[in-house]
Amino acid sequence: MTWGQFLDHDVTLTELTPNVECGGNDEPCVTNNDDCIGIPLNGNNGNDRLEFNLTAECIPLRRSLRVDSQQVNEITSYIDASQVYGSDEALALRLRDTKANLGFLDVSPYINTNDRPRLPDAEAEAFCRSTDRSSRPCFLAGDIRVNENHALMAMHLLWVREHNRIAKVLHVLNPHWDDQRLYQEARKIVGAEIQHITFNEWLVVLFPSRELRRQNGLLLEPKGSFFTQYDPTINAEMFNSFSTAAFRMGHTLIRDTFALLSPNFNRTAFDSPNELDTRDFFNPDRFYQLGDNAYGGILLGLLRNFARNFDANFAPAVRERLIIEGPNFDGIVGDLAAVNIQRGRDHGLPAYVKFREACGGKPAYSFADIADTVTDAQIIRLMDVYGANGVQDVDLFAGGISERQQPGSVLGFTFTCIMTEQFRNSRVGDRFWYERDDHQTGFTIEQLDQIRHTSLAKVICDNTDDVRRIHPWVFLHRDAAQAQGINNNAVFCDDLPFADLTVFKDGEYSIHQCQ
Numbered sequence: 001m002t003w004g005q006f007l008d009h010d011v012t013l014t015e016l017t018p019n020v021e022c023g024g025n026d027e028p029c030v031t032n033n034d035d036c037i038g039i040p041l042n043g044n045n046g047n048d049r050l051e052f053n054l055t056a057e058c059i060p061l062r063r064s065l066r067v068d069s070q071q072v073n074e075i076t077s078y079i080d081a082s083q084v085y086g087s088d089e090a091l092a093l094r095l096r097d098t099k100a101n102l103g104f105l106d107v108s109p110y111i112n113t114n115d116r117p118r119l120p121d122a123e124a125e126a127f128c129r130s131t132d133r134s135s136r137p138c139f140l141a142g143d144i145r146v147n148e149n150h151a152l153m154a155m156h157l158l159w160v161r162e163h164n165r166i167a168k169v170l171h172v173l174n175p176h177w178d179d180q181r182l183y184q185e186a187r188k189i190v191g192a193e194i195q196h197i198t199f200n201e202w203l204v205v206l207f208p209s210r211e212l213r214r215q216n217g218l219l220l221e222p223k224g225s226f227f228t229q230y231d232p233t234i235n236a237e238m239f240n241s242f243s244t245a246a247f248r249m250g251h252t253l254i255r256d257t258f259a260l261l262s263p264n265f266n267r268t269a270f271d272s273p274n275e276l277d278t279r280d281f282f283n284p285d286r287f288y289q290l291g292d293n294a295y296g297g298i299l300l301g302l303l304r305n306f307a308r309n310f311d312a313n314f315a316p317a318v319r320e321r322l323i324i325e326g327p328n329f330d331g332i333v334g335d336l337a338a339v340n341i342q343r344g345r346d347h348g349l350p351a352y353v354k355f356r357e358a359c360g361g362k363p364a365y366s367f368a369d370i371a372d373t374v375t376d377a378q379i380i381r382l383m384d385v386y387g388a389n390g391v392q393d394v395d396l397f398a399g400g401i402s403e404r405q406q407p408g409s410v411l412g413f414t415f416t417c418i419m420t421e422q423f424r425n426s427r428v429g430d431r432f433w434y435e436r437d438d439h440q441t442g443f444t445i446e447q448l449d450q451i452r453h454t455s456l457a458k459v460i461c462d463n464t465d466d467v468r469r470i471h472p473w474v475f476l477h478r479d480a481a482q483a484q485g486i487n488n489n490a491v492f493c494d495d496l497p498f499a500d501l502t503v504f505k506d507g508e509y510s511i512h513q514c515q
Contacts, residue, residue, distance in 0.1 A: 001253035001307045002151040003202050003456070003475065008250070009083040009143040009152075010194070011426070012243035013074040014343075015065040022060040024332055025050065029058035037061050037346050039338055050320045050333060059334040061324070063346050071347055075143070077237045078430050079198060081191040083143040084159045095120070095142060096183065103167040103182025105160045116292040116465065117164070119146070119157050128282045129323075136288040147284055150276045151258050154298040161463035163190050166501065173505040185504065192434035192443070193454045193499075196220070201456060203423060205475040207416070208484070209408025216420035217428060220435065223449050226442075227435035229428055236429030239422055241355060244347045245396040246418040248340050249411060252401055253308050254278060256317045259301030260294065263466045265490070270297060278317040296464045303470065306477050310410050312378060312401045340397045351392050352399025352414065359417035367391045370399075373413040378402035446503045453497040461493035468493055 022036035023029065029038030039059040041050065050056040064071045075087040084105075086092040097104035107117035121137035122128070128138035128147035139146050141156045167186040170177065177185070199220050203213065213219050221227050239246075258276040262269030276286055276298070287294045308315060318336040353364040356373065364370045367379050370391060374382070382402060386393045396414075403412020411419065427433055434451065436442050443451065456474045461467055469490040473481060481488035 226437035234429030260297035
């Protein structure tokens, strides 16, 4: 789930209509403003209320900004590590270390925790709920949503540290490189690592069928080969259906807590509570209380604990306790599934059956017609909500999460179709895709083959001081891997393959380890 959210924040951010007041939970939804699309609640109906605010009358929402009747993506749609570096020049410059002259990204030290680096301080108006912004400021990153939850904060910090680790090695290899060269080369490598991990590790878990990945253009090239299928006619922008519905499938995976584990995968090494509450949205306080222990503890907790299943059931933390944006967002809560459906309507997404048909499914005129993709139990639930004759009213998000798993995929038929098509376009339509043979902007074959050794496990090892052992396939739970015949027992970090950065030494190539 956490990698999915981190990746989502690299490719899509819908800009909301600015300077609009849409009210709060305890007042009727604003109906006289075309830029508000709040979800009205009926407290007299036990199924139509917020469990933790029984008197709530509305989940207030602003509409997405429209330009020429189209929604706007505020960030770059390519998988290019923009959540680390920013999507505009001003933010990119602000995130850089202007003092060391070593191509570093800016960091600040944790207080009383051996001065290990943390993310830099955000502006005073940043979107977070720190209890004391003077001593515990919000974090700054390449994406404004960095403070949304503790696992996301940890992932952002991991990649800032990885950039600085790489820049430091490049400086040793090429002491004549200036700050700009070191920064750009390290950024280029980090972007390639994130692309590689996404396709080589993460998508493999979502779509475990190699044949399904081959048919959809998601298989990476073998060692010694470049990617030659770049197509400048392919638009790599985000599908509205992807960003507003299909990629939100990750919301079903969210747990109620983030476990804190020691390097020995032990909870008892942490004082109670030895887990962080997912409901504590936009609050970096625990990172300041626990220092670097929170960072490493969360990453290891994500390794050893199952995500929730992909289905239509949501964790209580996001079902009716999600903190949403607003002028006083600390007191405005909402239901994430309801918000997703409403956002799809805001964006004018056609109904679920239209996308199902576009993906090759048969036309549906009754609920019986979708029984080949949607489970019987979910058809009953959908009929209860949309009416016995309302199959053509079912929203894309609601229908997509109701589908049974397609063979070879964690997802159902329609979301598998949308997701694989989007990720294929993100690769085929990216002129700077890391596997391309581009003599001006690409890697040499020696450099590319070293980047192919990248794994998220090794990135965690290299940037988390206390971690000595880790599971090689970080997106697969140990028990789930065993069921698939994969040995995913913890190994020593030094036994993991590594990317030998000496291939980036000017004029030379050596296969000696450089970490």
